[in-house]
Amino acid sequence: MRAGWAICKRELRSFFVSPVAYALLVAWLLCCGGNYGFVANIYSSQPATGGSDNPLTMFFGGTLLFFLPLLVFIPIMTMRLLAQERAEGTLEALLTSPVSERAVVLGKYGAALIFWAALWAPTLIYVWITSRFGDVDLGVVAASYVGVLAVGGFYLAIGVLMSALAPNQVVAATMTFLLLVLLFGIGIFQFMAFDLTRDVFSYVSIWTHMQDFAKGVVDTRALVFDATAAALMIFLAIRTLEWRRLTS
């Protein structure tokens, strides 16, 4: 685990000393700010129906403006993790070092998760702004951030797997984007399906997951799905590297 942690720290350090991280943060905050401003504008001009119909619930998953940046930023964040090493020919050297594939993948995934949390940390300011003009339920806010981490953990793991499979960053980002769009699309099918089919689509839909979390409801189904799917992606990423070592 120490090797994994060292790789994680190294990844974060190399990321935060480059202007890329800040460019990404600025772009991210512009997207989130636009989403929040849009939501605040709606709730300032029309009454809510009460209960779960409130600005922060809508911000965290109530509109497409929440999900679209996810589909774009996660491929960008994860594309370089392993694909860059492979494109530069350093992956083979890394795999022949006394660092296990598991440590490499977990270290890089951990760094991506921490950066994901860092992207969301400034959005706490929106909670503070909302509390100045209306009522904020901190339980709902906590559940929303748990949801953001759970969904982010799953999507980042997909990015890590694609980065392990792809020959270069561009292919990794494209594959991740397409897979995320496909998953998001499958979730959308819940609105067209009925009964059991709807329940199944709803089970894998991050739209449903985030709507629950944003209402203040923590559903074990969403947590189990996100955690196990992320674990599977990470496991497969490790096995991909192992396979590559065995076949090289």
Place this chain on the structure above:
Amino acid sequence: MSEREEEELESGAESSSGEASSSGEAQGLARSHGATEDAEEKKGSKSEGSEDEGERLRAERKLYTIVGSLLFTLIVLMLNYLSFRHFERYDWTRDTRFTLSERSTEVLEGLDRDVQLVLFFSSGEPELEDVLELVQQYESASDRITVRQVDPLRQPAEVQQLAQRYDVDLAQTRDGQTVTDAAAIVIAGDRRWKITRDDLTELDLSGMETGAGPSISNEAESTFTSAILRVVSGEETKLCVASGHGEWGVGEGERNLIALRDELERENFAIETFDATGLRRLPEACAAVLVLGPLRPWAEDEVKVITDFVDEGGRVLLALDPLVDRRGVTPTGFERALGGYGVLLDGAIFFEPAPERMLQPDPTSMVLVESRPHPITETIVAMQAPTLVDLAQTVRVEGARATTLLDGSPASFGKVDLAALMAGPSGELAPDDLPGPIGVGAAVDLADPDAMADEAEAAGRMVVVGDSGWLANESLGRPDVANLMLAMSTVGWLAEREELVAIPSRESSMQALALTEDDMGGIWIRVMLLLPGAFLLLGFAVWWSRRE
């Protein structure tokens, strides 16, 4: 991994450019002779045995990788199947908006047959969002509950089929959309119960006057739990309502309690009216007898039938308004009999001078009273909700069998001198008046405190309130008072249907954000300029320092 290796790894990062890859780390580590298991494993696979042996090992590892991946995938699928079938939904909201009350949980735990909730909701009904969430809690709380949602807009054929099967009325809007009169149906076997949209949510505008803004009252839990009880409980509980002395009626008529009747019928009560003039015996199988606001006194023999009923384990609700005429308060006929149970009707008018308890400038009519701790008032006391009474007579208690249920503020008292009262309301206590705080309601339980539970359940119970206006349709419909909850809890306690002790509604404000145009401008500046700008500056500073 050794400390040295870790240091090498980190120093590689520091010496490299911002976009450094892990090659420095890998090469540094390859040079070192770390003794980790991974290293041993890799070294072993490369150095051990002949080339054939190496190939064999390699083939084995490939097989392990494939089989391991398949097994792991299978485990993940199984875990998700289990999670799909058995799940929990934790409510983190401050007011536990989506947590079922203890009463509902008890009802769900006691279910001995399957219950289906069919919801006729469209996805675009925001006011029903919380209702949908609550219904999922029912499903999560009991394996006996299944929920089926059909959308009238997108599944008209299915809605039509269900409507035909369950007698739901359908209508077409001008734009051809199908709408139903029921928002949901609760079904258990061949029994079913219809729920309308008005039963689920109610708009409350009373906050407009105080500046708190309008709110929505979510009655869904009370409605669904009652409906479930109604369809699963076999026999209806019979309530016998007395008439013949000018009492309130439960049918159509000038002086009626239709709101109370509707609520009781929703809770699976059957109401039978009987003529109490010259009463000799009560109708058969009355779970409770209700005497609601007689305008003329009862005769001694008639009262005796009621008290005998109570002594034999019967249950009675007496809502006895003061019978006021020019001479003063005329006895209702129950005074002497009630004295035997420790309930004193003194013929005094309840006088509440505390301004915060008066809804109009008259200390005798439309005043708020407070509930005292009792199984009937458990929820109401917790909510600190007042009850509205209208020209009540005082009810005092003595002895251990009677308990005060409702009383006034410390300043309240019983006005005996009606001549002074008629001359004009005065807050002064006359020598004959009854000092406060004074009650307007009492509960009597004839069970021996040391008796076993089944004996206690067989003992008589009685609730006496010195007013019947608290049961009037207008009073039960007011969301700012607890009259409806008190009425249902009282009947529930009397008829041993204590699961009916009312489930409070959930209020939520409709005013999400109080923003002016200037505020909105400030928000745009903060979220689109200041916050991203701060990180832009930070990034520039990092780039500048790295460049130097």
